[in-house]
Amino acid sequence: MISKAVVKDLVDQWLKDKDYFLVDIEISQDDKIVVEIDHADGVWIEDCVALSKYIEDHLDRDEEDYELEVGSAGLGQPFKVPQQYVNFIGKEVEVMDAEGKKVKGILKSVDGNDFVVTCQEKVKVEGKKRPQKADVDHAFQMDKVKYTKYLISFK
Secondary structure, eight states, X not given: OOOHHXXXXXXXXXXXTSSOEEEEEEEOTTOEEEEEEEOTTOOOHHHHHHHXXXXXHHSOTTTSOOEEEEEXXXXXXXXXXXXXXXXXXXXXXXEEETTSOEEEEEEEEEETTEEEEEEEEEEOOTTOSSOEEEEEEEEEXXXXXXXXXXXXXXX
């Protein structure tokens, strides 16, 4: 079986001096290798092809046969690495917290493992009979939520 560490080293070498970043590497029992990369401005197919060729040039199919798939982290898929959070600051996201509660709002900030999502919620305002809509910040930790994903809007 091909080692994940070997593939990661190859990907890291290719990524050096590029604005892309590694999102995930999966290797199945039957040596299907799936590499996901991302970029703040999106991923170009030509770059996926170039990375695929680079990996193939450094692995020996005679030694071990494999299937290779290189692509981008899909829009609307849960974030897997902190850089994805940074790339989506100012965009609408959905977070499912550890208790299973969903929160939809604008990703306001990211600081290390912590991030803040601002949501429009009805809140009781002193002196008013009816609740008023207001921005409410919700703080989360990346490693304590079930998922965070970008909400695609066609508005």
